[in-house]
Amino acid sequence: MHSEIDKSKHAFRRRVLDQAFSEKALADAEGLILENARRWLEYLGADTLESGWTRSRDMNDWCNWLSFDLMGDMTFGRDFGCVTKAEHRFIPDVVLNATKFVYVVRSFLTFTSLASTNLKLVIRQAGFWPFISLVRPLFGTKWASLLMPAGNAKENVAYAKYAGSMMDDRLAAEAEKTTNGGEGANGTTDQAHRRKDFVHYLLHTKDPETGQGLSIHELHADSGLLIHAGSDTTAITLSAALFYLLHNPSVLSRLTGLIRSTFPRIESIRSGPELTSCNYLRACIDETMRMATPVPSHLPREVMAGGIEIDGHYFPAGTVVGVAPWTIHHNAQYYPDPFTFNPDRWIVTEGNEESVRIARAAFCPFGIGSRGCAGKRVAYLELNLVLATLLWTYDMKLADADVDVVKKVKGGAKSRHRDLRDRQDVYQIWDHFVADREGPIVRFKKRQN
Numbered sequence: 340m341h342s343e344i345d346k347s348k349h350a351f352r353r354r355v356l357d358q359a360f361s362e363k364a365l366a367d368a369e370g371l372i373l374e375n376a377r378r379w380l381e382y383l384g385a386d387t388l389e390s391g392w393t394r395s396r397d398m399n400d401w402c403n404w405l406s407f408d409l410m411g412d413m414t415f416g417r418d419f420g421c422v423t424k425a426e427h428r429f430i431p432d433v434v435l436n437a438t439k440f441v442y443v444v445r446s447f448l449t450f451t452s453l454a455s456t457n458l459k460l461v462i463r464q465a466g467f468w469p470f471i472s473l474v475r476p477l478f479g480t481k482w483a484s485l486l487m488p489a490g491n492a493k494e495n496v497a498y499a500k501y502a503g504s505m506m507d508d509r510l511a512a513e514a515e516k517t518t519n520g521g522e523g524a525n526g527t528t529d530q531a532h533r534r535k536d537f538v539h540y541l542l543h544t545k546d547p548e549t550g551q552g553l554s555i556h557e558l559h560a561d562s563g564l565l566i567h568a569g570s571d572t573t574a575i576t577l578s579a580a581l582f583y584l585l586h587n588p589s590v591l592s593r594l595t596g597l598i599r600s601t602f603p604r605i606e607s608i609r610s611g612p613e614l615t616s617c618n619y620l621r622a623c624i625d626e627t628m629r630m631a632t633p634v635p636s637h638l639p640r641e642v643m644a645g646g647i648e649i650d651g652h653y654f655p656a657g658t659v660v661g662v663a664p665w666t667i668h669h670n671a672q673y674y675p676d677p678f679t680f681n682p683d684r685w686i687v688t689e690g691n692e693e694s695v696r697i698a699r700a701a702f703c704p705f706g707i708g709s710r711g712c713a714g715k716r717v718a719y720l721e722l723n724l725v726l727a728t729l730l731w732t733y734d735m736k737l738a739d740a741d742v743d744v745v746k747k748v749k750g751g752a753k754s755r756h757r758d759l760r761d762r763q764d765v766y767q768i769w770d771h772f773v774a775d776r777e778g779p780i781v782r783f784k785k786r787q788n
């Protein structure tokens with residue numbers, strides 16, 4: 340769907356997909372989010388030393404594992420098992436490497452003189468996402484093995500098989516349920532169906548305008564899109580939030596105090612008026628996405644017939660245009676002192692109404708308009724619930740500076756942009772459509788008060 344250029348075809352699929360994110364669907368998703376978050380917290384806190392602190396955890400990995408499990412569970416009614424099974428933990432890397440592969444190959448072909456003018460034109464016209472459909476068939480073939488490290492190509496095949504089997508199992512369960520009049524194998528009520536995952540909604544929803552449902556091909560594509568679109572983006576935000584909280588102790592202490600005083604028991608952390616009242620939590624999440632924008636680069640749009648004037652410049656039809664959200668989020672006109680993590684810039688107090696209005700108007704981590712993120716409400720629900728339950732349960736601190744990986748993560752990357760890459764207080768991200776990142780490396784301890 341995301342690569343669909345035809346506006347009416349996109350609108351049809353979007354109308355169907357939007358129903359998978361209705362109030363009812365979100366209520367179903369909430370239970371799954373809390374279940375997965377609690378299991379993740381249990382694993383995160385295991386293996387403590389005598390001091391009560393855990394060993395160092397690379398939170399880039401841990402947030403990835405949680406996020407992929409969540410998207411698997413919400414989409415197919417079955418998690419990927421990344422948190423609980425070491426052998427499944429290659430999955431997030433496969434997805435990120437595939438995105439990098441497409442992004443790098445496309446940029447290379449577009450911008451080097453090796454590509455003929457005609458090929459460059461075809462690629463530029465296609466934009467980034469349509470280009471994926473040209474490259475995807477290469478995964479798992481000898482062509483991909485030539486272009487990617489051998490391990491990556493092999494893992495791609497393993498992931499494609501695994502994800503395909505999840506969908507096949509899900510469709511088989513649905514068919515069995517229909518045959519058995521609502522019951523799954525052995526007369527048990529089908530678990531996935533009872534929980535009403537996104538595939539359930541996609542299978543049973545019709546476009547309110549045309550009465551049409553998705554074809555099997557569209558169903559495969561759009562449920563796959565949910566995994567890709569919803570996992571890495573949320574994982575980046577979670578790991579970046581931990582980075583910024585741990586580098587800003589007064590923010591961490593204020594937020595932790597707020598969560599613990601608002602919710603007497605972990606079970607009371609649910610969506611509702613109490614969670615909504617935690618506007619400092621939402622401010623920390625938005626400030627994180629401003630600084631570590633999960634999709635930092637421009638979202639390509641093609642100029643339509645007649646051309647367009649942007650900021651005094653004329654662009655003819657067919658030109659691909661876009662503005663990188665990361666640059667908007669670091670523009671000092673909208674966000675004064677843009678490299679400082681300051682959640683208060685989102686909270687209205689007397690006298691700052693205009694600056695909060697400007698900050699909100701320029702904020703665009705989810706894109707804008709008819710193509711904007713379909714899963715924005717799910718993303719906020721996940722981020723709120725996971726961060727709140729984590730801060731409720733554990734105290735946390737950065738791992739000691741002598742751990743090798745900590746040194747690597749702490750900036751100092753060789754780059755033309757040394758002034759930014761050297762900053763120890765900025766979470767370093769690398770643009771590959773979604774953002775690559777490392778760390779932070781964190782230790783946890785059950786809260787003492």
Ligand code: HEM
Pocket residue numbers: 340341342353564565568569570572573576633634638704705706707709710711712713714715717718
């Ligand atoms: C912090 C988390 C997230 C961020 C920052 C994010 C950001 C984005 C962005 C920038 C786009 C592209 C918009 C455009 O092209 O204009 C997008 C599209 C999309 N996202 Fe998200 N996303 C997040 C989480 C999720 C989640 C959790 C889901 C699913 C449950 C999801 C599903 C989608 C879908 C289906 C699209 C394609 C929409 C379309 O083509 O109409 N996203 N997202």
